[in-house]
Amino acid sequence: MRVITIATDLEHPFLRRLLEPSCAAAGLRLVVLEGTQKGFRPRDKRALLTEYLDRHVAPDELVMFTDAYDTLLLRGADHILDTYAGFPQRVVFSAESNCWPLGNVGLALHDSPPVRPYPYLNSGGFIGPAGDIVALSAKYPKPPSEHFPLLGRLRAHGVDPDRLHATSDQYHWMLVQLLEPDTVGLDHGAVLFENFAPAVANFCELSRWTSDFRANGRQAASYRRERTRLESRLQSPSGAAQVHFASALAKTVVLDLLDEGQLPSWLAGVLPR
Template sequence: MKVITIATDPEHPFLRRLLAPSCEAVGLELVVLTADQKGFRPRDKRACLTDHLTRHVAPDELVVFTDAYDTMFLRGEEYLRSAYAAFSQPVVFSAESNSWPLGSVGLALHRDPPVRPYPYLNSGGFIGPAGDILALCARYPTPPSERFPLLDQLRTHGFDADRLYGPSDQYYWTLVRLLEPDTVGLDNGAVLFENFAPAVTNFCELSRWSSDFRARGRQAPSYRREYARLRTRLQTPSGAAQVHFASSLTKAVVLDLLDEGQLPSWLTEVLPQ
């Protein structure tokens, strides 16, 4: 088993101080694929990953993909294999409480009722045999939006999901998962991956919070609100193997809590002292 991530900045503090040391502590082999930062888009992760899997990984080898700048691991290979074996699908993705990036449109694409607490795909963590991941990427070289009548209808009204969200890897995998439910599963119960991003009902909120934080830094109301929310949330330990602090605001709070010595022991016990 390998854990693979893609980084345009190998010295990013989250990668260097949290992801890499946590993988080492729980005995996971972390492979960091470096990419040129100039012009890099989230969808480029797919090309980088498929190239590496094709050239360096056997089709039957189990791989875990993880985001580089906002994740860390709490449990190792034995736990990952055991939890993964409980799923019927060969490829299993992390899940989250928000339908991102499609927002309300994404809700309408899901025909089945949401499975709580994490109903929607998150592409910041997934696991599966290299061959199955490569087969999905080959079957869908681009986001398969043409397979969704709603997206075609919206396109005639000027709402082009491919134009708006095409650079998003999460957009791509969300559509693929909806078309391939027997192949792609979701970790709705957070046994493999747990996402600690804030749940929102208005999908514009996260963008406003990020803009507020960029403009005002740690004096921003959004930062103070997220700091308080996350400290409360982290009082309950995660049972997953990977935890994901998605959103620029959330990961900034985590790094500050680390610097302040305020991260709970269930997170810091896997980090070097």
């Protein structure tokens, strides 16, 4: 098994100071693929990953993908393999409390009631045999939005979800998972992947918080709110193999806690002293 991430900035502090050391401490082989093309976007990760898997990884080898700038690994291969074996699906994605990026429209695409505590796909972590990931990417080279009448009705009114979310690989994989639930599962219970992003009812809140932080730095109300939230949440250890601080504010707080020597022991313990 190997862990794979994709980065355009190989010196990013979260990658260098958290993800890479945590993988080394857990005995995991981390492969960093560099996105070098101009204007590299999140959706380009899928093509780069698929090309690497097709050329360099045996179809039956298990691979775990993890985001580069806001994740770290807590547990080693034996734990990951044992936990993965408990899922009926061959490819398993992280899940989160927000239906990003479609928001309320995305909720309407789901036929079944939400499975708590993490109902919705998050593409910052997933695991499966290399051949299955390549096959899904080949079967769905573009977001399969034509299979969802609701998205067609939006286009008829001049709102094109494919254009609006063209840069999002999460949009793409969410639609694939809804079409392929027997092949692609979600980690609703955070046994492999835990997402620490704040739950929001209105996605406009996230952009307002980011704007507030950019304008006011660590004096911003949004920074103080997120720091308080994370400090409280991090008092309880995660049972997952990967933890994901999936917002600009969350990863800033974690890096600040690292600099201040304030990370809880269950996180700091996986990093070099």
